[in-house]
Amino acid sequence: MARKEYAFYPGCSSQKGASASNYLSSVESMCKTLDIKMTEIPDWNCCGASVSYAEAGELPRHVMNARNFALAEQNLPGQDIVATCAACWLGARESKERLEHSNVLMADTQEALKEAGLNIKVIPEVRHMVEVLIEDLGYDELKKPVKKPLDGMKFAGYVGCQTNRPFGIHGESFENPMYLDKLVESVGAEPTQFDQKVTCCGGALAFSEPDKAQAQIKDIIEAAYDSGAEMLVTPCPLCQANTEVYQGQINKKYGTKFNMPVLYYSQLMTLAYGGSAKEAGLDGNVIRARKLEEFAAK
């Protein structure tokens, strides 16, 4: 039996062929090393994300998350739900909080769930992968399996918004959370003094209002370079995608020469634990992390 077991909520972007598929592969590899068993919630559905607010309304959004709660509770009793995506985590946790604080919402939710033959008894804890790592295992445990420390590599720890606000990681400040820097340190790399670590990447506005979002992304990448970082590291799929895939367009628009790889913390950990480039999902990076590919090959 694994030392920890969780009900896994991968989210839409972490599916095969989706925008954060390499996040998923590196998480799988990382969890294997750490002896964490993640069982996918059967037939889970989308959390609704933040941007659906106008069309979805209030109750339908909570009902979507409630369905996942009910499925997790029914199929994986006693296990915490763990999300890797910041938005999934936020959306689910928000719904949990609202439902637990409003009898009216809860009653309506149960009535809607009945239509799908489901029912909630107790809503499981909803946690982010990062919480599992630092709270259930701790930095010391994360350091133990390190076989190949990422010596001398400099990363700007880009925490972004939704793993940081409004809930955040327990004990961290909203303005200057340190957990990502500590994760970078625990794999032997060096976190830079990065002053845009909690700046928003534009979120969903990257699709609807690309000019506005890209202006924000430009500030973030620029600050990462200024801090002396070689690469960016993040816990959020949308942060990863936004800061990575628009660098080319930003270069065209602003005349910049950005070419900075953007990694997930799980990719760094997989590599430090001796995983291959493929296990770490390096093939999924649009801006190739050559330095890490070479490191993995060594």
Place this chain on the structure above:
Amino acid sequence: MAEMKTAAYICKGCELGSRLDAASLVKIATKEGKMNLVREHDFLCSADGVALIKNDIDNEGVTHVAICACSRRAKTEAFNFPANAVSRGNLREGVIWIRPDTDAARETTQEMAEDYVRMACAEVKAMKVPEGNQNTGGVKTLLVVGGGISGMTAALEASKAGYKVVLVEKTGALGGMTAKLYKRIPTREPFKAPEDNGIADLVAQIEADANIKVYLNATLAKTSGAPGRFKVEIAVESGSVATEDVGAIVQATGFTPYDMNKLPHLGGGQANVVDQAGLEALAKAANGGPIKRADGKEVKSVVFVQCAGQRDTSGEHLQYCSGHCCNTSIKQAMYFKDSNPDIDTVVLFTDLRTPGNGEDFYRSAQNKGVIFSKGVVSNVSANGGGCKVKFKDLILNEETETDADLVVLATGMVPTSGPDLDALSEATRAAEGGDEAAKEQVVQMKSKSVLNLDYRQGPDIPQFKHGFNDSHFICFPYETRRTAMYAAGPVRRPMDTVQAVEDATGAAMKAIQAMENAGLGKAAHPRAGDLSFPTARLEGCTQCKRCTVECPFGAIDEDEKRFPLFNESRCRRCGTCMGACPVRVISFENYSVNTVGAQIKAVDIPDEFSEKPRVLILACENDAYPALDMAGMNRYEYDAFVRVIPVRCLGSVNTIWITDALNSGYDGVMLMGCKHGEEYQCHFVKGSELGRYRMSKVYDTLKGMNLEEERLMDLEVAITDIETLPKKINDYAAKIVAMGASPFKGL
């Protein structure tokens, strides 16, 4: 008192023994200090060390003790010998803690210590054992003037502490302004709703209290005497006069609302416009039911105008914020919302200031649906059956207007503090010069007097800003510039009832302390317990009256021969009179022109070729000296060429000290005193200001001596300047080094 026998004690504890050459210090105390007895001890403040001193006092006849150890501010309980003259040589905070422990620094550090030993010996020899003021009064009854919430609280608190109280109230009932409130701002958790004004309960407590004697419909016709022995004449309605002996006074005479008729543009004087007191009357009449206007119409919409005639920059109205009015409007808006949630209640404010737990109260009002709009009202006019309020919405940045059945103006508090003494004395001078209008004015002003003090400095407590009877808002709340008289409540500064209760309690405690000290012939704050008091060698007095005029506390009258007459119990022992006296005839037994002068002379002045300048620092004992001590505690280093002498106040610095120092070869003199002027921080109100004024005259003397002006430096120091002070000292010392040696050396 027995013949003077001196003793010096050199402590070797706290690393003094390893950092300094104690044997040499002993030698200096013996040979140069000429002490009758000199001892060293490894740990002087220990029981054993203290017993050593005690034994010398008891069995060797030692009367004068020079303790060369730590700062005079440290170990005061161990080194407490009230029957002896005691001086302190500050070798720890003043020497080893501010100097580096290096071989290079050892010589100058030792020289510093040796000078402080010389100074301690010289000082103690110039001191006398204070014998205490014989002219005391032992009355322990407190007079409380004003029967509102502040006055009643002060009376009850004093009574609970076991003191008798005389309570004088000018109206026919106790309760004051608070009794007129329908409800008051909440005083306890959860701070969400107005609560009972609490007056009935207080009045019942007063009536049941045998310690408290109440005079209603009464005023003070005359207050004479001094702390511990005031005599007050109380005029009562019947025309008769009662006399009471009291030991201290709490003035809690409250406020009147600013006259809204002075605010016609805001509708002051219009039918459907009231001030906050007016609204309380309407709410009281409604008693929880629908609030009705004077014309009987039920109010369905109400607008509160904050800062009406307050925080005014034009100079026309009150310049200050009265502190309570935002919370009061919140409370009054709740009167409406609680009786009917559908009543439109709008509060127009520029800054909502809700001290205390008012933030919770504010939130509660928002929850109840009170609308708060940030806006400046320009005009209130009658409109149909109600009012039209024109205002600029500061968030939406637009001129707009709203209609209301009733408008409430949050006018401010005007203290009931008696006439302004400066204006009164000016009018009196004009009246004495024959000005008829001024004569009328004097009569009119005097009629407003609250205390009718029989003091040469005027009939009431001096006012601080805007007519409030305050004196030192930072360090000593409730203190006034008259000893044993305390101001509490809105007469001291604008405040709400919660603050007034706290104020009254504090003032009562202070008054009790003052009465007790007066009975023992001791000083009140800030030198509480000091037994010394000023005396004048009248045969040398030129009757210049500077001491009587400059005393910040009105302690000095003139006798029938026009000599100064000290009311010792009124004195705070600041020494401003001593600094003022041009012929130096005023002194204290333990603090005089001599005790400081002797220290200045005791310092060894190296010759001009030694490259060791000497800078004298005269440091205020209330702020600058503690700041220097704390610099030492933090091990902030400063120059070894300075020698520091604490003074009671810059006001006590006699210019002779400066000229003597410069004449005898000091290269520079630094004065460290508290901030003066409008935002003064001087513990004696005017001391640092007067001291600085006098020092400005010394610059002429410097010119006469052909010395650079920079040889005298005046530095404003606050007790918090712990980190910056050493740098300022070093900068000045460097400047003096650059300037070169004083030409007076070795003369």
Place this chain on the structure above:
Amino acid sequence: MSDMNQQMTARYKNNFLKEIEEQAEMGDWVKMCMQCGVCSGSCPTNFHGGWDHPPQELFMMIRAGKRDEVLSSNSMWQCVSCYNCYVRCPRKVPITHVMHGLAEYAYRLGKAPKGQPTQHLSKTFWDNATKYGRVNEVKLTQSLYFKDGIGSGIKKALEMQSMALGLVKAKRLNPMEAVGGGHKCKDLKGIHAMLAKARELEAKRKGRQPA
């Protein structure tokens, strides 16, 4: 004017604050704003300009009854859901959700600015996510590009081509999803029934005519 707008105007008359308190998600927090402006200073979109009113101004306008101006404002549509205002608000007003709530209500009333791109995204995203229970990223992207018609869609697709190609090469965008592939939930019937019920209950709770 939509039916629902007429219905609400009649119901709340001039009490717009009450209307927002009852109809918009978290709308009952609006009255708690104390006008400090920390939200405006914390909003990343503030620095681009282009919004009509900062949050605290919107709240004041609600209190001042400026119904049309508030509901047709573009401000709430600028929200990037970064929750900066939310965590910094000294009054703990959940501003992010209030913004979403205002946007949703304006949208339901048909008062929201026409052609607002984020409004379109919101609908597209939700429709996409609920159709199969999970998001189909290719179809989502397509429908976003072609919202203004085919010509504009092709232009946008071309602009985005290199980016999309990069994702395809990195196996993070699967073109096959566009033609019937893609991830789906198994119990789609249950999900759709559940959502229909939720919409019905929400309309009932807010006293809105069922859509």
